[in-house]
Amino acid sequence: MFYQESGQFSTRYRQxxxxxxxxxxxxxxxxxxxxxxxxxxxxxxxxxxxxxxxPFLVLSLAGLGLNLLTGYAGQLSLGxxxxxxxxxxxxxxxxxxxxxxxxxxxxxxxxxxxAAVGVVFGLPSxxxxxxxxxxxxxxxxFFVEWLLTKFAWFSNGNESGVITAPPLLxxxxxxxxxxxxxxxxxxxxxxxxxxxxxxxxxxxxxxxMAVRDMDxxxxxxxxxxxxxxxxxxxxxxxILGVAxxxxxxxxxxxxxxxGFDLSRSFQVLFIIILGGMGSILGNFLGAAFIVLLPIVxxxxxxxxxxxxxxxxQLENLQKIIFGVLIILFLIKEPDGLARLWQGWxxxxxxxPLRF
Amino acid sequence: MKNHLxxxxxxxxxxxxxxxASATAQAGGEQYFPLQSYRVGPYAAGGTGFFGxxxxxxxxxxxxxxxxxxxxxxxxECETEYVVEKGVECYERLKKGLNGAPAxxxxxxxxxxxxxxxxxxxxxxxxxxxxxxxxxxxxxxxxFPYVFPLQLNPYSEVSAIINYIGQKSGGLAKxxxxxxxxxYHGSPYGKxxxxxxxxxxxxxxxxxxxxxxxxxxxxxxxxxxxxxxxxPDWVILRGWGVMNPVALKTAQKTGYPADHIxxxxxSNSEEDAAPAGAAAKGFISITTHPSGTQFPVLQGIKKxxxxxxxxxLADAKRFGTVYYNLGVVNGILNVExxxxxxxxxxxxxxxxxxxxxxxxxxxxxxxxxxxVGALGLLQPLQLSCADHEGGGAVRFxxxxxxxxxxxxxxxxxxxxLLRPIIEDSSHxxxxxxxxxxxxxxxxx
Numbered sequence: 059m060f061y062q063e064s065g066q067f068s069t070r071y072r073q074x075x076x077x078x079x080x081x082x083x084x085x086x087x088x089x090x091x092x093x094x095x096x097x098x099x100x101x102x103x104x105x106x107x108x109x110x111x112x113p114f115l116v117l118s119l120a121g122l123g124l125n126l127l128t129g130y131a132g133q134l135s136l137g138x139x140x141x142x143x144x145x146x147x148x149x150x151x152x153x154x155x156x157x158x159x160x161x162x163x164x165x166x167x168x169x170x171x172x173a174a175v176g177v178v179f180g181l182p183s184x185x186x187x188x189x190x191x192x193x194x195x196x197x198x199x200f201f202v203e204w205l206l207t208k209f210a211w212f213s214n215g216n217e218s219g220v221i222t223a224p225p226l227l228x229x230x231x232x233x234x235x236x237x238x239x240x241x242x243x244x245x246x247x248x249x250x251x252x253x254x255x256x257x258x259x260x261x262x263x264x265x266x267m268a269v270r271d272m273d274x275x276x277x278x279x280x281x282x283x284x285x286x287x288x289x290x291x292x293x294x295x296x297i298l299g300v301a302x303x304x305x306x307x308x309x310x311x312x313x314x315x316x317g318f319d320l321s322r323s324f325q326v327l328f329i330i331i332l333g334g335m336g337s338i339l340g341n342f343l344g345a346a347f348i349v350l351l352p353i354v355x356x357x358x359x360x361x362x363x364x365x366x367x368x369x370x371q372l373e374n375l376q377k378i379i380f381g382v383l384i385i386l387f388l389i390k391e392p393d394g395l396a397r398l399w400q401g402w403x404x405x406x407x408x409x410p411l412r413f
Numbered sequence: 414m415k416n417h418l419x420x421x422x423x424x425x426x427x428x429x430x431x432x433x434a435s436a437t438a439q440a441g442g443e444q445y446f447p448l449q450s451y452r453v454g455p456y457a458a459g460g461t462g463f464f465g466x467x468x469x470x471x472x473x474x475x476x477x478x479x480x481x482x483x484x485x486x487x488x489x490e491c492e493t494e495y496v497v498e499k500g501v502e503c504y505e506r507l508k509k510g511l512n513g514a515p516a517x518x519x520x521x522x523x524x525x526x527x528x529x530x531x532x533x534x535x536x537x538x539x540x541x542x543x544x545x546x547x548x549x550x551x552x553x554x555x556x557f558p559y560v561f562p563l564q565l566n567p568y569s570e571v572s573a574i575i576n577y578i579g580q581k582s583g584g585l586a587k588x589x590x591x592x593x594x595x596x597y598h599g600s601p602y603g604k605x606x607x608x609x610x611x612x613x614x615x616x617x618x619x620x621x622x623x624x625x626x627x628x629x630x631x632x633x634x635x636x637x638x639x640x641x642x643x644x645p646d647w648v649i650l651r652g653w654g655v656m657n658p659v660a661l662k663t664a665q666k667t668g669y670p671a672d673h674i675x676x677x678x679x680s681n682s683e684e685d686a687a688p689a690g691a692a693a694k695g696f697i698s699i700t701t702h703p704s705g706t707q708f709p710v711l712q713g714i715k716k717x718x719x720x721x722x723x724x725x726l727a728d729a730k731r732f733g734t735v736y737y738n739l740g741v742v743n744g745i746l747n748v749e750x751x752x753x754x755x756x757x758x759x760x761x762x763x764x765x766x767x768x769x770x771x772x773x774x775x776x777x778x779x780x781x782x783x784x785v786g787a788l789g790l791l792q793p794l795q796l797s798c799a800d801h802e803g804g805g806a807v808r809f810x811x812x813x814x815x816x817x818x819x820x821x822x823x824x825x826x827x828x829x830l831l832r833p834i835i836e837d838s839s840h841x842x843x844x845x846x847x848x849x850x851x852x853x854x855x856x857x
Contacts, residue, residue: 104505104508105505105506105509108501108505108533109501109502109505109506113498204627207599207600207601207604210604219600219601219604220528220601222528222532222842222845222846224845225846225847310497310498310501310529311529311532311533312528312529312531312532314525314528314600314601315601316525316600316601316628317497317525352499353502356491356492356499357506359492371453373453373454373492373494374453
């Protein structure tokens with residue numbers, strides 16, 4: 059009913075290559091964009107921007123970064139937070155080394171540095187796989203955190219290792235207000251998503267999936283394994299690096315190396331497990347879930363259940379709920395929320411004529 | 414039908430009116446404290462004690478005096494688990510106040526959360542209280558109008574420790590040629606004071622041995638072996654959590670006397686010393702507020718709040734411990750700021766901006782301390798537009814195996830020496846952020 063795709067034919071190759079082939083999908087996307095850019099900045103309040111929308115967008119982007127590497131190219135990684143940290147600190151440092159560097163360019167530069175680091179730590183992936191690769195990315199996680207804490211140079215001589223965001227000026231415009239920070243984040247996140255959505259449909263994306271499904275077979279049919287894997291690490295780390303810069307600059311405004319610890323890597327991993335590996339939409343769903351669930355539980359404990367449970371107990375409960383959900387998803391729906399959404403869509407197509 | 418509609422309309426109007434009336438009735442006279450507390454997670458011991466003491470004091474003011482000049486104090490908690498993002502979320506959720514009662518100030522008791530909400534609270538005009546911790550250069554109120562590292566900032570802390578060691582050695586001049594080791598937690602917090610220690614070592618001519626302990630600090634064998642080789646006269650412990658008892662135990666194992674180890678402000682609680690058992694006996698630490706229940710204000714809280722079954726502590730035995738008393742001290746300072754601000758702006762619920770004025774004019778002399786029943790618990794302190802720390806003094810206490818015993822009067826930090834360093838740093842910050850510092854000579 060909602061999805062009546064009959065009668066929509068592609069008559070040109072260009073049309074056939076579109077990411078969204080149904081006009082309903084395109085219309086929905088435009089409506090969403092209109093909502094995000096045109097409506098939300100005016101109706102949202104500080105709380106929605108600073109506590110929900112910005113972290114949601116940044117974590118979606120981080121999820122996307124890991125998803126390209128793990129979901130599409132099949133390389134497990136626990137170093138996401140390390141690459142985020144590299145991006146954040148590189149953007150920050152470059153702002154000082156090159157005064158007058160435009161903010162957006164420093165995001166990109168941070169991403170490029172993160173990509174370089176990602177390639178270095180991706181090298182072992184040529185020889186080792188699965189759990190063993192996981193351990194080598196874990197090394198990245200600990201090494202980067204140690205490095206940034208140990209040498210004050212990275213935080214510009216600040217002995218305590220804390221960096222704070224520069225003024226958020228883009229082309230003379232101050233994006234320092236909550237709505238401004240939201241718009242800035244959105245404008246950085248969106249192009250990267252468009253890029254990634256097209257990337258995974260390109261030949262590189264297909265190479266990634268071939269390597270993921272069986273790299274020996276991929277090598278046999280002539281896919282350059284070295285290049286494919288390292289590009290996966292580079293692009294994934296680039297996106298994670300940009301996400302890290304956004305996390306430090308537009309979300310928190312200040313960050314210390316410890317803010318990118320192992321639990322942040324796990325958080326990003328949970329986003330793609332819950333949201334859906336090998337899915338672009340899944341990153342949004344996973345991030346929304348991971349941002350909203352704690353808040354909902356916390357508000358519940360403050361209002362509905364206050365007095366029933368001791369303060370703080372629901373926070374412990376939250377960890378249990380997350381753990382249970384992860385296990386349930388891994389068993390019942392390894393493809394995550396994105397797959398549930400797809401299933402719902404398929405049913406909606408037939409509704410109400412199920413038979 | 415028409416009649417029916419009328420009744421319906423009437424009911425709706427009545428309901429709306431009632432809702433509005435009840436909302437305004439509640440807002441009539443309440444001042445709100447948003448509490449970004451942490452009761453679960455690795456630092457729960459600190460959080461439950463501190464927020465327990467803070468809430469009990471607010472409750473005490475409500476029960477004993479009916480609030481501040483009739484304005485009831487109200488509060489609600491939001492669990493942060495000491496996690497920065499949760500702290501930010503809580504800040505944004507609570508900053509608007511509760512049922513119309515405006516927020517007075519935020520007290521996150523977390524360096525990370527304080528850093529992350531520093532610019533937000535300045536933009537929202539809500540004082541950010543970082544008692545005994547926080548960003549050192551926020552002492553300069555001309556650049557940080559809304560941030561208050563009350564009582565003691567990290568620089569004052571080490572300066573006071575060195576002054577105490579000087580006293581013990583028979584004068585600061587005698588420090589020359591002495592050897593002092595500092596064992597610090599490998600985190601921003603742990604490293605914050607290293608430049609100041611180096612400066613002091615140059616000034617007084619003592620030799621400094623800096624040793625880092627990686628987080629979380631449950632393995633310190635090599636560091637203490639180095640200490641045994643180097644034989645320093647004193648060891649300053651800048652620890653955190655599990656690192657403290659482990660340090661004391663390892664010191665005993667390697668034969669370093671506990672009574673030459675001086676713990677800093679986060680190595681000074683019962684929870685830091687007691688787990689080390691006998692190894693902690695003789696351990697010295699600094700404190701801005703002694704533990705104990707003998708102070709009139711604590712007796713008052715016990716009588717009015719705890720005995721009435723309205724106390725916040727789950728474990729009543731923690732009444733009067735270091736963290737609890739810090740919460741009480743924090744409560745006294747917050748309430749005093751509200752009281753002062755009310756004297757200027759009127760006896761009604763105040764905005765954060767107005768309460769900020771109160772904080773900036775905090776003034777506790779012995780007379781006022783006696784009035785609030787906190788003589789000896791809280792140090793004499795006076796804040797101003799330029800000085801958001803106020804005190805800068807600590808007392809030293811020694812662990813006797815069961816509890817802390819205060820062993821020194823107030824020892825002052827060399828604040829004149831530190832001030833230029835603080836101003837350098839705050840002006841650098843102002844330049845980075847494009848802030849024009851206030852002219853403090855024009856502030857009333």
